[in-house]
Amino acid sequence: xxxxxxxxxxxxxxxxxxxxxxxxxxxxGAALARELAARDARIALLGxxxxxxxQVAATLPTPALALPVDVTDPAALRAAARTVRxxxxxxxxxxxxAGIAQAGPLQSADPHSxxxxxxxxxxxxALTAQAFxxxxxxxxxxHLQIASLAALGAVPMLSAYCASxxxxxxxxxxxxxxxxxRGVAVGIAYLNWLETDMLAEVDAHAALRExxxxxxxxxxxxxxxxxxxxxxxxxxxxxxxxxxxxAWTRLAQxxxxxxxxxVTRLARTRLHHRLPPQTGPLGPGGHAAHPPP
Numbered sequence: 001x002x003x004x005x006x007x008x009x010x011x012x013x014x015x016x017x018x019x020x021x022x023x024x025x026x027x028x029g030a031a032l033a034r035e036l037a038a039r040d041a042r043i044a045l046l047g048x049x050x051x052x053x054x055q056v057a058a059t060l061p062t063p064a065l066a067l068p069v070d071v072t073d074p075a076a077l078r079a080a081a082r083t084v085r086x087x088x089x090x091x092x093x094x095x096x097x098a099g100i101a102q103a104g105p106l107q108s109a110d111p112h113s114x115x116x117x118x119x120x121x122x123x124x125x126a127l128t129a130q131a132f133x134x135x136x137x138x139x140x141x142x143h144l145q146i147a148s149l150a151a152l153g154a155v156p157m158l159s160a161y162c163a164s165x166x167x168x169x170x171x172x173x174x175x176x177x178x179x180x181x182r183g184v185a186v187g188i189a190y191l192n193w194l195e196t197d198m199l200a201e202v203d204a205h206a207a208l209r210e211x212x213x214x215x216x217x218x219x220x221x222x223x224x225x226x227x228x229x230x231x232x233x234x235x236x237x238x239x240x241x242x243x244x245x246x247a248w249t250r251l252a253q254x255x256x257x258x259x260x261x262x263v264t265r266l267a268r269t270r271l272h273h274r275l276p277p278q279t280g281p282l283g284p285g286g287h288a289a290h291p292p293p
Contacts, residue, residue, distance in 0.1 A: 014237060015040040020093070020094045021097055022046045022047065025048065028194060036093075040062055043060055044080075045065065047098065047288075048289055049068070050066070074131065077127055077130075091141065092141035094141070096125040096145045098128070103157050105157060108277075117164055129175055137182055146191065146232075147190055168188075172188040173188075185241075187236075189235065190245070193221065
């Protein structure tokens with residue numbers, strides 16, 4: 001029986017570069033860290049779950065650093081930036097991936113939990129960019145913001161998540177305009193439903209599966225993480241302004257003005273009148289990001 005293949009670094013533009021990934025303890029962040037390490041990048045994994053971060057770091061074939069950090073804490077982010085710079089070298093790529101969600105009608109939403117989604121997804125993304133911007137300016141690097149199809153066409157029962165992703169889209173455009181003349185490239189990724197713990201908890205609630213059922217069949221499909229991570233790594237290597245996964249979501253960008261009235265019309269006729277319960281924080285990452293009020 002043959003043993004495992006030895007690791008061989010893949011030559012390319014990421015070889016030997018330092019890449020920061022937030023929300024890297026699980027899900028897309030962990031998958032992206034593995035893909036970037038396979039392209040011989042040095043990886044700094046930031047997140048709220050120390051043990052999970054260490055487990056991901058231990059699987060990587062290149063130098064890796066696991067740093068427990070709350071992306072809503074600017075002082076902690078600045079300290080993390082200093083540590084990454086000292087131990088792995090100045091980052092030339094930063095991926096703002098950290099994100100959480102809760103689901104349910106706004107009418108019964110807990111204000112603290114609703115606000116926490118905005119703080120992590122939007123404010124946390126901005127603070128991440130701010131903390132690492134000196135390094136990106138020094139390296140003339142690349143910042144990738146992970147957004148969502150929710151930035152283009154909001155769905156019911158996910159108001160905080162949709163608002164946060166629309167916000168990070170506007171933030172990304174502003175950051176790009178601020179830094180373009182200084183050699184920093186800024187991109188945004190529009191992603192559809194992914195195979196994560198967070199989505200699994202949404203689908204566990206029958207009433208909350210209905211908003212996804214409003215979408216056409218291709219838009220309902222849940223995608224596995226490794227091919228999505230590979231697409232994002234390609235976008236990083238080419239410093240893309242925008243990446244759409246799956247590719248058809250680019251059409252949603254072109255027709256984004258049509259999406260809100262379409263979703264409203266479908267919701268009016270197809271959603272049940274009974275209001276579903278609140279889910280609370282979704283997935284282990286969501287629970288880790290919700291300290292008591």
